[in-house]
Amino acid sequence: MYELPCRKTVTKRIQQLYENEKEDKVNLLEKAECVALTADHWTSVSNSNYLGVTAHFIDIKWRLHSFALTIQKTTTRHFAENVAEDFESVAEAWEVTQKVTTIGTDSARTMTTAMRLLTFQHMPCVAHALQRTITVCLADSGFTGTLARCRKIVGNFKHSPSNTEELQKEQTEREQDKEPLIQDVSTRWNSTLFMISRLLKNQEAVKATLAKQKHKLTMLTTAEWDRLQRLETLLKPCRYVTELLGGEIYVSCSVVLPALHPLTRTVEVSDDDPAYVVRFKAAFKKDLSQRQDTLNHGWLRVATALDPRFKDLKCLPRGERGGVWTSVEELLQKEPDRATPEPTEEPARKRSLLLFNSDSESEDEEGPNGALGRYRAEPTISGTDCPLQLWSTHEGAHPQLSALARKYLGSPATSVPCERIFSLAGNIVQKKRAALSSENVNRLVCLSNWLKEKKENK
Template structure:
């Protein structure tokens, strides 16, 4: 196949295999196969094999499948990040996926089948989510505090829950954190069909002041916003730091374990814990420098 790629003046690259435990590997496999479609077909035509080659209709289906899987790649990249706030983006992202995978009358049979299976699997995963925590993280994020990712009838309940937390005397103001904003955009703008409500949420003055604040851009950092506005909302800033500091997924932690596993091998089993920590830190610093 490498010779064929050179003849076609294409970049010399290998095909990618789907791995069930690796996010987006199905999409990467399909995209690489579509990119090298002519080289693969030409290589197989010159060889003796009993493989059943894809038909033109099946190639078209792969292209359509790649289009539907591409938004999922953006979602996994966003929720797996570690240099920005991701917990408060879970509910907007789920709303985005529901919108993207909604079956329409124009969809063909195989697309309907794919979307139905996708929504079914997503619904099963949603059942394990801590919705109370995610709703608090979302409403405490100045990017999404209008709660457009939730149905209108659920928003008032979220504000009331936040008011109850504010009335808890155990809440104390904390020091202001800093962070970097995410670079993802275009995924979190989907709202429910109704506009954000503008009703008063009660007599709590602090909550009313926060609700009156304008939302910020999806690319802005909520922790930087809270750092600037902590003086105006001392109790809420403490709640925001508590809820927004939680990562959306375990991916950042798993990256550390994977890196440590690559460092500690049979031939390097004598490494001390101190040196392992140093090597992990050096690897992280080099990655940030690049």
């Protein structure tokens, strides 16, 4: 009995809802002191190019916000000058030009060149750099042939329902979960790890199933299964770092250096490593080091120092820690004085000296007196605690430092938020909806992102 509204009515309602939600986002951005952006390009099924931009900031209540600003169609080629103009137009349209601190992008040459034409600081995507390192190392360390045979084995089951059914029977007999094998995709992060982990988990079931079939596959040898086991061990820490830095509902910028530091230790060569593992580790360490050189270390180090979890700076060489605190002191001198709010009931703050590793206690790292010295004297918090919660309760004690923390901790470590926007856009702009106008694409994608964020924050 229900009569569906006409197309014009649906379009009008979507437009009105978009305007209402956009007004709420504009009000949030007006109150924000600093705003970080992430940006990337995406090509739809209709071969149209879009620029996606997301905003990230910490509000006065120390809540981290992350939402889409736009996914607009671009008609020009990806020349650096055009990309820079697109960034500026988005910032001006949302009236945040004077508030933008960093713009996070991938390491594409066009993006990197475009950032040199802007006054905003560039935050290269750490996750992209790490995945590029993994791709290079897999190709140069002798795993290519083994992985190629793995893909053919997985494809034998993925493309045949009957083969999949036989595999499930073998899994049931071994009291394992009925789970399909995973095929890796070059553009999907960690998919190679997922493929080999699932194969190793179902190794016996796969062998038993293939033994009953007639096929032309080249089976993996015992040495190759062992090679996959070692590769899984090498890639698991990379997956952890990628997922850790790719979040957008928690502080990630200050986690980059503490996360990469132990990662480099996992690729130290040991006497028990076979030759192919030695090659992988050597290539990984060399390539990752080169890509780390392109990161915004100045911003990352200050962000780490302003995170109460990592302010001991143990992820840095001892000789570089003093320079970080000197940078923070210089930033404090540029920061305008802020009135201290009325004191509230607050437990007495512990003022104990930080404990550093090994001989770092003997170093000249006492730092400046005053607010910065008091902050450094306070104990670090647990790595599982939220730094924003601590800053919300200590803002009155450190008004200038808290302003710096709100600025530096609000920047995301990766451009993954844009990748998620594109995944959402891919679900909206499908083959049967490829004729959607760019305005409607922008409204639908942004609305989906905004309404989801509102639902999660309730």
